[in-house]
Amino acid sequence: MGEIRLGSTIRFSDTDHNRLITLQAENQQLRFLLSCRICRQNRIRCVFQCGHLTCWSCSEPLVDCSICGTKIRSRYSIYLHPP
């Protein structure tokens, strides 16, 4: 029978540690991808016909896409998971 020792320090193996690092990096990358490129604060909510994504508050005053400079002709809502 295995013994469970309470209060003992949990030790991560190197593999676990590496997995954790990888997950953290992936998480950071995903957060980055989901956040507005202009304000870096809000989640992306809107896509222009050039394919670039911003949040609503950044998209509203824009005439040209601030990422590639294309004139914005149409913008569409995108629907992600609820915040």
Ligand SMILES: [Zn+2]
């Ligand atoms: Zn924004």
Ligand SMILES: [Zn+2]
């Ligand atoms: Zn663009």
